[in-house]
Amino acid sequence: MHIESPDLLAQAEHISLSLAEQEQSAVAACASELSAQSKSHQTNLLGLSRPEMEQFFEAMGEKKFRATQVLKWIHQFGVTDFDQMTNLAGKLREKLKTVAYIQAPEVVHKNFSKDGTRKWVFRVGDGAGSLVETVLIPADDKTGARKTLCISSQVGCALDCSFCSTGKQGFQRDLTTAEIIGQLWVANQSYMEDVPVGERTRTVTNVVMMGMGEPLLNFEPVVSAMRLMLDDFAYGMSKRRVTLSTSGIVPMIDKLAEEIDVALAISLHAPNDELRNELVPINKKYPLAELIPAARRYISTDGVIDSARKHVTIEYVMLEGVNDQPEHAKQLIQLLRDLPSKINLIPFNPFPHAPYGRSSRNRIMAFQKQLSDAGFVCTVRTTRGDDIDAACGQLVGQVADRTRRAERWQKKVLQQQGASKNGNHTEILRTRG
Numbered sequence: 001m002h003i004e005s006p007d008l009l010a011q012a013e014h015i016s017l018s019l020a021e022q023e024q025s026a027v028a029a030c031a032s033e034l035s036a037q038s039k040s041h042q043t044n045l046l047g048l049s050r051p052e053m054e055q056f057f058e059a060m061g062e063k064k065f066r067a068t069q070v071l072k073w074i075h076q077f078g079v080t081d082f083d084q085m086t087n088l089a090g091k092l093r094e095k096l097k098t099v100a101y102i103q104a105p106e107v108v109h110k111n112f113s114k115d116g117t118r119k120w121v122f123r124v125g126d127g128a129g130s131l132v133e134t135v136l137i138p139a140d141d142k143t144g145a146r147k148t149l150c151i152s153s154q155v156g157c158a159l160d161c162s163f164c165s166t167g168k169q170g171f172q173r174d175l176t177t178a179e180i181i182g183q184l185w186v187a188n189q190s191y192m193e194d195v196p197v198g199e200r201t202r203t204v205t206n207v208v209m210m211g212m213g214e215p216l217l218n219f220e221p222v223v224s225a226m227r228l229m230l231d232d233f234a235y236g237m238s239k240r241r242v243t244l245s246t247s248g249i250v251p252m253i254d255k256l257a258e259e260i261d262v263a264l265a266i267s268l269h270a271p272n273d274e275l276r277n278e279l280v281p282i283n284k285k286y287p288l289a290e291l292i293p294a295a296r297r298y299i300s301t302d303g304v305i306d307s308a309r310k311h312v313t314i315e316y317v318m319l320e321g322v323n324d325q326p327e328h329a330k331q332l333i334q335l336l337r338d339l340p341s342k343i344n345l346i347p348f349n350p351f352p353h354a355p356y357g358r359s360s361r362n363r364i365m366a367f368q369k370q371l372s373d374a375g376f377v378c379t380v381r382t383t384r385g386d387d388i389d390a391a392c393g394q395l396v397g398q399v400a401d402r403t404r405r406a407e408r409w410q411k412k413v414l415q416q417q418g419a420s421k422n423g424n425h426t427e428i429l430r431t432r433g
């Protein structure tokens with residue numbers, strides 16, 4: 001692991017890998033490189049959808065039904081060792097060992113919060129900026145039955161939303177299907193480890209594609225991973241419990257509607273173009289006048305019964321003095337008047353040197369009331385996992401990356417620190433409010 005700016009990182013109070021963890025991690029990186037070389041001619045079965053798995057077995061001269069057997073072993077029982085796949089003939093198991101393997105991304109850090117929240121940091125490549133994070137958030141109801149996993153789709157992100165710590169890293173690369181579904185596999189596995197194979201059940205009940213990255217800009221691997229989530233022979237999740245969250249890539253929302261039936265969330269965060277251009281810059285390309293009709297098209301399912309597309313979830317991060325005023329609520333009511341939607345207000349979780357502050361509880365409650373009084377279902381997200389930096393908006397890798405955007409951000413932070421030290425603290429990063 002390469003750390004370019006340890007001082008800066010030390011001040012960034014994010015997940016910190018201990019020295020021992022870093023050494024272990026470096027050894028593991030070497031081992032994984034050697035192992036990658038030996039596996040370069042083999043197929044990682046973790047990332048294959050059912051049709052791809054069937055093709056794989058047919059190409060081996062095997063029957064198609066082997067695909068469903070292996071899918072179940074991998075995704076339902078968390079088995080990666082072909083020798084444990086007892087309903088496969090010994091000869092087939094030996095053959096599989098020579099042409100395939102099953103491997104989730106490497107976990108380099110994990111942290112389980114007192115409130116049940118779990119967080120993993122995965123290495124998905126070599127060098128700096130190759131880490132992604134995944135967070136499991138249990139429901140705050142009494143049953144604790146609902147467990148929602150927030151999955152990353154890219155390393156970093158190109159879209160640079162001004163309130164988002166991931167956006168400050170810049171874009172590194174897209175994740176593969178195996179790396180995306182591997183996050184779900186690891187989360188389930190963390191509850192299975194001590195359970196005999198035959199008694200294992202999957203624990204994650206809901207998935208939101210809402211971690212690092214814009215999922216619609218990594219379309220094929222994301223859709224392929226979501227197909228595995230819905231597949232009865234893999235995770236068998238309800239389509240209403242798999243949600244893709246987008247900042248608003250309009251043409252890809254239409255494409256998604258053609259490909260798969262899952263729930264849609266829009267990271268809206270502002271009720272007018274002027275403010276949204278600043279908070280979510282992709283709005284300059286796909287303004288609200290295009291985004292809202294695209295969301296409406298997505299949920300017009302042409303009479304498909306039992307579709308996941310009954311409404312769109314609108315995510316709205318509450319930034320103090322920026323987008324949380326009564327006139328913003330009024331504009332939001334107007335904007336969403338013809339869109340079946342549920343609004344989720346998200347108290348902002350400031351990351352180190354974030355340019356915004358979190359709206360006060362009273363302001364959030366007043367905003368919620370204004371929307372509820374107008375007839376909207378409006379909830380306020382509970383902040384979870386604060387003791388492990390797992391709350392939304394904190395999905396940032398600890399390793400400094402080398403993109404120009406990250407350098408610019410670090411320069412601003414250092415300037416800000418210099419200004420603070422001189423007793424001349426000015427909020428140079430704050431753009432509104």
Ligand code: SF4
Nearest residue numbers: 157160161164167213
């Ligand atoms: S909020 Fe989402 S789309 Fe925007 S920069 Fe962050 S990860 Fe990317």
